Amino acid sequence: MHIPDGFIDLPTSLAFMGISAVGVGVALKGAKSELSDKTAPLAGLATVFIFAAQMINFPVAAGTSGHLLGGALAAVLIGPWAATLSITIVLILQALLFADGGLTAIGLNVFNLSLVGVWVSYAMFTVVKKLLPKGKGAIPIAAFIAALVQVPIAASSFVFQYAIGSVATIPVSTVFAAMFSTHVLIGIGEAFITSLTISAVLATRADLVYGYRGQGKQLEIRQMVNRDSI
Amino acid sequence: MKEFLKNKFLLAGILVSIFVAGFLSFYASSSPDGLEKVAEDKGFLDTAQESANSGSVLADYGVAGIDNERLSVGLSGLIGVVVTLVLSLVIFKSLARKK
Numbered sequence: 123m124h125i126p127d128g129f130i131d132l133p134t135s136l137a138f139m140g141i142s143a144v145g146v147g148v149a150l151k152g153a154k155s156e157l158s159d160k161t162a163p164l165a166g167l168a169t170v171f172i173f174a175a176q177m178i179n180f181p182v183a184a185g186t187s188g189h190l191l192g193g194a195l196a197a198v199l200i201g202p203w204a205a206t207l208s209i210t211i212v213l214i215l216q217a218l219l220f221a222d223g224g225l226t227a228i229g230l231n232v233f234n235l236s237l238v239g240v241w242v243s244y245a246m247f248t249v250v251k252k253l254l255p256k257g258k259g260a261i262p263i264a265a266f267i268a269a270l271v272q273v274p275i276a277a278s279s280f281v282f283q284y285a286i287g288s289v290a291t292i293p294v295s296t297v298f299a300a301m302f303s304t305h306v307l308i309g310i311g312e313a314f315i316t317s318l319t320i321s322a323v324l325a326t327r328a329d330l331v332y333g334y335r336g337q338g339k340q341l342e343i344r345q346m347v348n349r350d351s352i
Numbered sequence: 353m354k355e356f357l358k359n360k361f362l363l364a365g366i367l368v369s370i371f372v373a374g375f376l377s378f379y380a381s382s383s384p385d386g387l388e389k390v391a392e393d394k395g396f397l398d399t400a401q402e403s404a405n406s407g408s409v410l411a412d413y414g415v416a417g418i419d420n421e422r423l424s425v426g427l428s429g430l431i432g433v434v435v436t437l438v439l440s441l442v443i444f445k446s447l448a449r450k451k
Contacts, residue, residue, distance in 0.1 A: 128401035290396030
């Protein structure tokens with residue numbers, strides 16, 4: 123879902139570039155407290171994996187494909203601040219190196235995928251995780267739902283931009299109906315890739331999963347400390 | 353970069369990414385993605401403009417001058433993996449250090 127140049131007029135594109143720049147600036151600060159020497163390489167790996175996975179367009183309906191956006195995957199694996207930066211790095215490299223997504227549209231794309239995509243996913247993940255019984259099994263389920271929801275919301279975010287500054291005159295409601303229904307389907311693919319990837323990481327190195335922090339070994343240690351103090 | 357050779361998990365992750373971008377990418381669906389399809393169906397695809405760098409060496413995930421499609425896509429994916437890894441490690445490591 124990389125917006126090319128021309129769909130959205132220049133003033134709107136520039137305004138979103140400003141908003142996105144502020145958002146990424148805040149994320150740079152947030153990521154400082156989130157990252158450590160141990161997790162920084164993992165954030166790099168997550169970014170590389172999302173770049174690679176985005177090259178795989180999967181068919182969703184007749185003549186339509188979709189690919190991973192990665193917001194939910196990154197948010198659960200490395201935390202929302204680093205995830206915001208991760209998706210932004212991918213989008214900037216794709217636009218600069220591969221002409222995938224327009225150059226003036228970078229702000230629009232970062233807004234939809236790095237800001238809206240990541241933070242909607244993270245909020246959804248947090249809420250669903252709280253509703254589920256504690257444990258490892260809850261993480262891929264919560265991530266599945268976060269990923270599922272993320273895609274049509276990011277698509278709606280594009281429609282929001284379209285409503286503000288579309289160059290075409292097709293009615294917003296028409297574009298919204300088509301974007302939303304198509305991206306519900308793509309969201310199913312996103313959900314499966316996200317939860318399978320997170321399950322694989324949980325099975326090998328659960329200690330590295332941000333969304334599982336404080337629920338694994340750390341919790342056991344805390345209980346032992348309590349017992350000693352009694 | 354050294355940690356990616358020492359740490360099994362990181363190494364495995366990079367190898368998977370190289371496999372996906374360098375090999376599996378050739379088999380990706382070539383149908384338009386959701387946004388492009390909607391733009392086409394609803395009639396606003398023609399408002400899209402060529403990116404200013406659409407003539408770049410790696411434009412559209414291929415290496416200019418390499419005619420073999422499999423090699424062209426795979427190599428562009430591989431270059432993407434390396435550039436993404438280097439850039440993201442520089443950024444994330446410097447953020448982790450600055451505390």
